[in-house]
Amino acid sequence: xxxxxxxxxxxxxxxxxxxxxxxxxxxxxxxxxxxxxxxxxxxxxxxxxxxxxxxxxxxxxxxxxxxxxxxxxxxxxxxxxxxxxxxxxxxxxxxxxxxxxxxxxxxxxxxxxxxxxxxxxxxxxxxxxxxxxxxxxxxxxxxxxxxxxxxxxxxxxxxxxxxxxxxxxxxxxxxxxxxxxxxxxxxxxxxxxxxxxxxxxxxxxxxxxxxxxxxxxxxxxxxxxxxxxxxxxxxxxxxxxxxxxxxxxxxxxxxxxxxxxxxxxxxxxxxxxxxxxxxxxxxxxxxxxxxxxxxxxxxxxxxxxxxxxxxxxxxxxxxxxxxxxxxxxxxxxxxxxxxxxxxxxxxxxxxxxxxxxxxxxxxxx
Amino acid sequence: xxxxxxxxxxxxxxxxxxxxxxxxxxxxxxxxxxxxxxxxxxxxxxxxxxxxxxxxxxxxxxxxxxxxxxxxxxxxxxxxxxxxxxxxxxxxxxxxxxxxxxxxxxxxxxxxxxxxxxxxxxxxxx
Numbered sequence: 001x002x003x004x005x006x007x008x009x010x011x012x013x014x015x016x017x018x019x020x021x022x023x024x025x026x027x028x029x030x031x032x033x034x035x036x037x038x039x040x041x042x043x044x045x046x047x048x049x050x051x052x053x054x055x056x057x058x059x060x061x062x063x064x065x066x067x068x069x070x071x072x073x074x075x076x077x078x079x080x081x082x083x084x085x086x087x088x089x090x091x092x093x094x095x096x097x098x099x100x101x102x103x104x105x106x107x108x109x110x111x112x113x114x115x116x117x118x119x120x121x122x123x124x125x126x127x128x129x130x131x132x133x134x135x136x137x138x139x140x141x142x143x144x145x146x147x148x149x150x151x152x153x154x155x156x157x158x159x160x161x162x163x164x165x166x167x168x169x170x171x172x173x174x175x176x177x178x179x180x181x182x183x184x185x186x187x188x189x190x191x192x193x194x195x196x197x198x199x200x201x202x203x204x205x206x207x208x209x210x211x212x213x214x215x216x217x218x219x220x221x222x223x224x225x226x227x228x229x230x231x232x233x234x235x236x237x238x239x240x241x242x243x244x245x246x247x248x249x250x251x252x253x254x255x256x257x258x259x260x261x262x263x264x265x266x267x268x269x270x271x272x273x274x275x276x277x278x279x280x281x282x283x284x285x286x287x288x289x290x291x292x293x294x295x296x297x298x299x300x301x302x303x304x305x306x307x308x309x310x311x312x313x314x315x316x317x318x319x320x321x322x323x324x325x326x327x328x329x330x331x332x333x334x335x336x337x338x339x340x341x342x343x344x345x346x347x348x349x350x351x352x353x354x355x356x357x358x359x360x361x362x363x364x365x
Numbered sequence: 366x367x368x369x370x371x372x373x374x375x376x377x378x379x380x381x382x383x384x385x386x387x388x389x390x391x392x393x394x395x396x397x398x399x400x401x402x403x404x405x406x407x408x409x410x411x412x413x414x415x416x417x418x419x420x421x422x423x424x425x426x427x428x429x430x431x432x433x434x435x436x437x438x439x440x441x442x443x444x445x446x447x448x449x450x451x452x453x454x455x456x457x458x459x460x461x462x463x464x465x466x467x468x469x470x471x472x473x474x475x476x477x478x479x480x481x482x483x484x485x486x487x488x489x490x491x
Binding site: 027028031032033229233294295296298317318347 | 401402404405407423425427428429430452
């Protein structure tokens with residue numbers, strides 16, 4: 001199994017490690033709920049180095065990304081990031097990615113479990129193009145620091161940063177050199193909170209993790225480590241899709257409620273199929289469900305309307321913020337309106353569930 | 366540090382402790398830690414028959430749902446209703462306050478087939 005450069009740090013912190021997309025990753029340190037609450041109220045640091053970091057240079061770099069991405073990459077300006085899907089010819093989602101434009105190159109961050117597949121896909125579709133793809137997943141660390149106290153804590157723990165952090169806009173980034181180390185800092189994340197994601201060389205990343213989590217004394221709020229367990233409950237409350245749950249090769253961006261990351265007039269792999277689905281309207285839609293009682297609906301639980309099976313749960317958890325059982329599911333478009341009462345078959349028991357607007361949780365601005 | 370030696374264990378991490386003619390059943394600290402934060406316990410109703418090797422309920426955590434297994438046959442005499450409002454009792458005090466059911470045993474000799482504390486410790490690598 002692959003390990004990130006922070007593996008020894010996780011071991012020292014007593015993390016519980018699991019296989020995630022072929023990587024040995026921390027699922028929790030102190031406890032999923034505690035880590036979730038700390039992220040919503042203060043600031044947490046997550047090792048997300050397992051995600052793929054692919055850099056594109058050469059005259060055709062933009063052309064290749066515009067060919068494989070549903071989003072119009074030409075419109076992503078220098079210093080900005082754009083969420084996109086990568087689809088097959090049928091419009092099925094191969095991966096969801098974030099593309100960022102530097103002065104001299106483009107970066108695609110993809111899911112750990114899809115990195116090999118995406119690299120192969122890129123290779124196939126770059127035949128004859130002038131583009132160089134560098135996979136820097138192994139040589140760099142990526143951490144996400146998330147939560148309302150992040151911007152203050154980041155500034156106070158790392159002094160003399162060569163720029164003002166709060167000038168980075170949401171889905172923007174800066175890159176440069178600090179203490180002689182090349183880094184990129186993005187104002188982005190996967191938790192529904194304000195926060196940063198940082199890419200830097202392995203050695204420096206380990207030091208930055210230690211510096212950010214250093215005990216500030218009893219009076220001070222600190223950045224605490226959080227694992228993939230809390231990352232999952234946080235993104236679910238924030239209504240964000242996860243590949244392998246809400247997204248897969250049999251789902252298209254329109255059904256997934258991600259039409260906003262699709263250039264509907266564009267010319268890219270899957271464009272024709274996606275246009276057709278857009279025109280006809282998707283047969284199924286991704287919805288949020290709030291369940292009665294305390295049972296949790298897991299992936300593949302069947303959603304019912306009366307006696308008819310009309311959908312399937314993709315993710316479910318007990319929301320620490322709302323104190324309610326929540327789920328995301330694909331249901332027939334006719335039953336997808338917020339306010340509709342459906343039920344979920346949880347191992348033979350029918351539990352009532354109401355369709356609600358996503359996200360379940362939205363931070364106060 | 367070993368598990369309590371005053372009770373018997375199933376491979377699937379349930380402990381069984383005899384109290385008079387009742388057998389108290391819960392899950393071990395190891396199992397509670399593995400499950401992470403427990404959010405819901407499905408308890409059987411009093412009077413329900415349970416059988417050795419069968420499931421008597423379910424425990425749900427943030428991460429997963431697992432069956433609760435029974436090592437003895439009999440009838441449920443009592444269920445820990447505190448768990449309905451405070452399932453985290455199992456995480457915080459699995460060997461005592463986080464007990465799950467009490468069974469009136471039909472055949473107490475079934476307990477002989479379960480593991481003692483030392484054997485269970487060996488299984489979990491403790």
